[in-house]
Amino acid sequence: MVPMENYLVLSGIIFSLGVYGVLARRNAVLVLMSVELMLNAVSLNFVAFSAYLDPDKATGIIFAVFVIAVAAAEVGLALAIVIRLFRNRSTANVDEAATMRW
Amino acid sequence: MTTEVLWWIFAVAIVAVSAGVVFARTVIHSAIFLILSLAGVGAMYLFLTIEFIALVQFLIYGGAVTVLILLALMLTRMGIAGRPEPTTGVQAPFGALVAAGLMATLIGVAVSTAWPGDLGQNAVAVSIENIGEQMFQNFGAPFMITAALLLVAFIGAIVIARQEDED
């Protein structure tokens, strides 16, 4: 049987990879994809907890459903902004959108 | 036993493709790895015997989100035009350091914490009826908020992306 910790470790690894992606990648779409990885890890956490510790109320599963919904909406909105950025500046690199600083 | 072996194969694969998302050289490869990673996590939900959430994962993530991302990639002509510019920023080594620290912390937390409940037991199958019942009995309010949230996101995407005469 697979113990719960395995899921948690897996989720931690995915989450950290997502964090690395946000910190390291330049393309806005890539940054978004990294955020998706992080949210995915969160969902996995919730579902694992729910399945092992709280199967009656299933709060974690419901939470995961909502997280997925929010993630989808967030991607839609963020991509619209990225496309607008591309139209304004012909780039989708986040580090080039740095007019405002200091 | 076979489940366990299968689980480990999937787990390693998920880590590999997730790493692919953040390390791949071209954007389009990253996108493909992301689809694989999302699908892999969906498979994890199947291991947990919660088919409902796996279904949601495949439908919304594997379907809608990745299509959106691919669309955006096409619209911003990244990766496809194959412009030879680095997709990894100068900050990467420091990012790796911080992410490694975080990973160590999270793994440490997962392993060292004495989680409540009997850990020897397997994941309990949660029926879709139960989920539906709980969701609409106890979480009606967030459900309504989600409706407003999706409306907002919808309006926002239109407002920000739509072409106008002046464009």
Add this chain to the structure above:
Amino acid sequence: MAEHAWILAAVPGIAFIVMAALGRNLPRQGDWLAVLCATSIFGLFFAVLANFLNLGGGAWPVLNSIEWTAIGDFKLNMGIAVDPITIVMLAVITTVALMVNIFSVGYMKGEPRYWWYFAVLQLFVASMLMLVLADNLLLLYVAWELVGLSSFLLIGHYWERRSAVEAAKKAFITTRVGDVGLLIGIILFWEATGTFNILDIIHYVEEGAIGDTRLFVTMMFILLGAMGKSAQLPFHVWLPDAMEGPTPVSALIHAATMVVAGVYLVARLLPVFEAAGALDVVLVIGLLTALFSGVVAFAQTDIKKVLAYSTVSQLGFMFVALGAGYASAGMFHLFTHAFFKALLFLGAGSVIIGTHHHQEMGQLGGLWRKMPITAGTFLIGSLALAGLFPLAGFWSKDEILHAVEGQGTFFFFLISIAAIMTAFYTARLFVRTFLGKPQDEEIASHTRETGPVMTLPLVFLAFMSIVAGFFIFHDFGSAFGFPGGFSEFVFLHYPHAFHVDWGLVGLSTALFVIGTFGGAWFYWNGRLDRSTVMAEWQPKVYEMVQRKFYFDDLYQFLIDRVVLGFSYLVSWFDRFAVNDTGVDGSATMTGYAGFLLKHLQTGRVPNYAMAIAAGVVALTLISLAVGS
């Protein structure tokens, strides 16, 4: 009436609002309203005084307070407390304010923003009265800030002049450093006693409600506030610069009233200082200030600057008296000093107007003939300051000497030196300004005596400088209906009836004679050779004195290097180390500013995200480490 003494503060407060709103459009820009306001509070003060004396010692302090805000156990009361210390302060403030308002009508004639000047003057009077009437530290703090604000506005009145703006800023910032201390002290009191009420706090402290160390720390913070306002070393730097303001303002705010707020505060809380064992600190600070600024006053050539350093020095004397535990001596010197120092400043103002804006001693001299009334009254003020028997300054300085006597020979010796210096620089000031031959015939030929609107306040204050000292006598006080002399009146419960100690009188007269004649000998008849000999003999020392022992340079350096440097460091860290971690190292090596800036550009999402992630990791690691 005494319980309605708040009216004293309300009248100028309303006058300020009216004048700020309408001032420009009132006839004569509203100066009559200012004088009317000052006259009425002067009159009202006597009503308060009469009522206060009528009520008699048993009814003191007269209290009156209302609930300002209250939730459950948390109550904030606002009110007034009138006791003899308050009465002394009220007397000083109302009298000097009236004189200054009248004098200003002549002095400020034709100056820019005439109406605004008078409006702010009323704001100052209102907040100063509120300060001394307040029965709780919170209201006191509010008034404390407001007098600071009006002082800031008045110092910067000629804001076309850069130096005035700088001086205003300096005064505001320097005193505000002290104010932060005061606020912290007040909060600490609150934390320990749960009240802001001054009498309650004294009561709690006497019961020993606050631990020793805590009490000492609290009092140090409070003292910080008092030192900032009263220009004690090392916060004195703002007061000489504050002379950039109109001269009547210097007389009112920077000699007679606002600067003594610190003395007032210490006197008010003296039992607490005593309980905290903090009196020695007060004594040492006062002594250092008195000596230091006495020395610096020698090397000043601007009349007002000499007076400013003299004020700092006299404030030091007051602190010495308080530090020796003799609150009545400190308050008495505050009382007499207010009259003769206001007189001297207004006299200086009269000189400035009479000579058409010249205030460098090197250009003056021989004004005695041209401006007899100014010179005469200035002489009285100088002698009072130097301590001639039986003028006001003599008696109060005598009390201070008497107070320090108990603190040991060393302190007594030092304070005597300071007293000699006072007489010395006062003599120098008077001799070089009014006696001898005019240094500049051009200026002298245009000099005229000023009009009665300016000379009459001088005469009145000169009169006060002569008689104010007599309040020390039991019989003199009783004749006016006071319960005895000054000391008995101010500290009813610790009566120590004044009796003349002829030994001290002799000593103090000797100090006066040494100082005055020494000064006169040095500077007589515009002959500067004797003093230049001194300057040439030790040029380094002279320069050090003239540069005010480099205090201002030190502060400038500190502000430039340390504060701004620290701020730059933090901002550099934020921009560079946090935002731009890992910016191409070679870029920074090149050293070309433009190239560098290009690569310094931040506003990048990854850098911001890095701050968040690193912050999270740091937080978790720290709290895990702390937890285990």
Add this chain to the structure above:
Amino acid sequence: MRDFTLFIPEFIAISGAIAILAAELIWPKIRKDYLAYATAAGALGWLIAAIPYIGDTAGDFEGVLLTDDFTTYFRILAAGIVMAIALISAHYMRDRTSTAGEYYGLLLVAGTGMVLMAASRELLTAYMSLELLSFSLYILVGYFKRDRLSNEASLKYILLGAFSSAMLLYGISLIYGVTGTTSYEGIAEALAAREGGTDAATVVGIMLIVAGVGFKVSAAPFHMWAPDAYQGAPLPITAFLSTASKAAGFALILRLFTGALVVDAVEWRAVIAALAAITMTAGNLLAIQQTNLKRLVAYSSIGQVGYMLVAIAAIGYGDAATAESASSALLLHIVGYTVSTLALFTALTAHYNRTGDDSIAGLRGLAETQPFLALVITASLFSFAGLPFFAGFATKLLLFQASTTEGLLWLVGLAAANSFVSLYYYLMVMRQMYLFDPPEGQTRFRPSPLLGALAGLLLLGVLFIGVYPQPAFEATDRAASALFEVSASGLIRLP
């Protein structure tokens, strides 16, 4: 219980939002300032509908939302802010955009999100409400989509917002794992019933939650988005960000930390105190370096967040009575800060409508060209600096007073010293207005009567709270005590 009557005011707000969206769809040529007035009217209706709830017994909605005086307090605050922002925007948006329906609709939605954040007592609901507010703000910040700065600001905001949301969610999942529930009461009970001390998961979970909500209220080092978002956003939205967004963040923090996490106060109080110290110092020192007004306000508001966090730390350090009075003082400070900020931005918008310059130097000589606006700006800056007779003095004083507990004296001292630093850059702004001549060709002008009246009203509010804070204090005290009635009195652990 599913009692929809508990949220009538919010239904009014949402209906107003939809009506405004529809109005512009049906009648695209409608004058855009009419939409602003309609929004303000909707917000007024919202506010009036909220009044009957004052003092009402706490109403529970499915155990996830609660309408008590705390919620009602934020209802009134949100409605007031939305009303003011709509009026501030009227001319500004009319002159700059051809479609404003979404803008005004989203303002109302964002306000609703803020109320729901205050009402939530369950993590999923709280998270969804937070996202409702955030999504609206992402769009509002980037509303001038062809403006490079506005677009850049919203990009930074949404990417970093999503990033920090993920952090927050991970933290929530860990807390869920430890306690098996997401309701605040359940968490408090589970944490209290735990044996053998705190485990790593709780600590890390709390830290991640701190980071997530710290981002929302822009506490250092999670603050970096704020200056950029403030600068790029339309001017009224900058005001909205610095008032509604922060107030909502603190509403959530208060409910969560007093209701659920207070049991584990030892784990987070030192961290919050450190964050408060870093935030106020960084905000105030960086503000000195600014040349752009919006960025200056951004950093100064970060400084204010530092002061507010002192109260949260005090909740962790003090006993139950301290926690209640600190919460009450925090709510009061939020009101004072909100009114001052709105007054400042009303005046700045009137100035901007005329000059189109948002640099500090752009205020040169305002005392001469428009003394009233200069007066309003001066008053609100004095209020931020905490000078007597302005709102900031009374509220900050009560805040520091209530937060003074044994372990936090150093922090209160630091906060007092920081308010001293802050005066320096406020004076720099005032210097521009009062000491310099107006730029070439700038003549005397009158602000529009609407903005003039609004600025005057808010100025009176600043002075009123400063001189007589009693009514505001009573309201906040009521709200704070409601907060503590719910969080089961016995749970506050004495240190």
